[in-house]
Amino acid sequence: MLKSDYYFELPQELIAQDPLEERTSSRLLVLDKRTGAVSHHGFREIGEFLRPGDCLVLNDTKVIPARLLGEREGTGAHVELLLLKRRSGDVWETLVRPGKKCRPGTRLTFGDGLLKAEILDTVEEGNRLVRFDYEGIFEEALDRLGEMPLPPYITHKLQDRNRYQTVYAKHEGSAAAPTAGLHFTKELLGRLEGKGIGIAYVTLHVGLGTFRPVKEENVLEHHMHTEHYQVSREAADTINRTKAQGGRIVCVGTTSCRTLESAAGEDGLVRPCSGDTDIFIYPGYRFRVLDALITNFHLPESTLIMLVSALAGREHVLAAYEEAVRERYRFFSFGDAMLIVDGGI
Structure with missing residues (x-):
């Protein structure tokens, strides 16, 4: 598997430099991971693609002014x-x-x-x-x-440091935000819970790997840095109960995904635990827990675009990214969102 297999052309002007005034006003591209079909929506519509009995998994890490x-x-x-x-x-x-x-x-x-x-x-x-x-x-x-440690591709000065923080951030320790969560407000989360959608919080402190490019052309030679994670008894029970009852586990962000996949056994059960993970997810990986993923649009040739390709297939993901470029979606940390899901609702 080659790094160049995950390259795509991205116009510089599509890299979002500032957060939108309203968190939920970002756009949402929905990708059917089975067929590759895409559709275009606003993030406020995310609840239309979630069912009662599903469970959102959120990473409640808090970025420090590092x-x-x-x-x-x-x-x-x-x-x-x-x-x-x-x-x-x-x-x-x-x-x-x-x-x-x-x-x-x-x-x-x-x-x-x-x-x-x-x-x-x-x-x-x-x-x-x-x-x-x-x-x-x-x-x-x-x-x-301290200042917020914005990624190097963001050159504008952040006016409000809380905009590089999720509204549910709790446990300090990250050098970068779990950016898929930036689209949520407390009001939106409340509406989703009112619809019967569960919420589980896990913690993964985002570290240096976020900033490190893949240097080796042979992807399998890439070294992932460890990041500390924690899954509580309450979160594990909620996730396992959701799976047992036929609900879907919808991870908000690649950090939530890597946390669950690190904490799960071969039987697919999530265990309460804490530790360091260097899990590297790329095509061929068999997901143990995750069913659907809410994520932002990632850098070319990054470990994150490899992770989403493991879920939806490289061809489907790159075609969806080409569509996002044509439709002028905003990319990276302050950009728009994508939902990768099996079929519709």
Whole structure:
């Protein structure tokens, strides 16, 4: 399987730079995963494609303002830090730019010394282990100094950091938003529940893999980074009960999908658990839990377009993407949505 098999032409102007004023005003392309048929809708109509007894699975991770801009002590040279994962206490795994000048022992300062850091070590992929030094509470300093870690293809400044956060975000720890959830409002979720659609919350803290391109032409040689996830007893019971009663599991986003597929046994039952996952889903994968997927439009040659191709088939997905380009859908994090489902409702 080749990376180039998942390439498609995307005009630069279709990459959404800003969120829409109203979350639910995004568009929705519905793809029948069996036939490849597509239809065009507004996201407000999502309930028309869900049945009473179905269950939406949402990732309730919360994005932290993980991007820190500061300088190297002694030189004043600019440095940028992206927090990826808390290793222990005040020690974090980070992505540092420029990395060549930030060797172990280098000291950094942010916000006129409100937050200080020392580079401890260089680890996998050139990431740095950093220990922070501060007075008071780290989260308060981070909230004051940090910026939302928007993907590199978004060049506009985010005016309201809450727009890169789902309305149900709860557990802090992500370096990126689970963007399929950005289309939902509390009112829309309430209407869906009123229709008899269940909701289960799982947690996966989105990490560096979101930013890493696939470099190897042979996709099977690609290395996925681990991300921490958690599935509660309540969520597992809700999902298993839905399946037992004939309802469909509709994952909101690829992160929810990877969480469930990591937590499920060969028997398809989801077990309450927590841990780290590096699951890589690509065509040929047999889904254990997921029946349908709500997702955004992904980058060419990315692991995410490979995941949706595993669900609906590469030809169907690439044809749907070509249709989305023709119809001028908005792509990526702040873009429009796609529902991949078997048949209609």
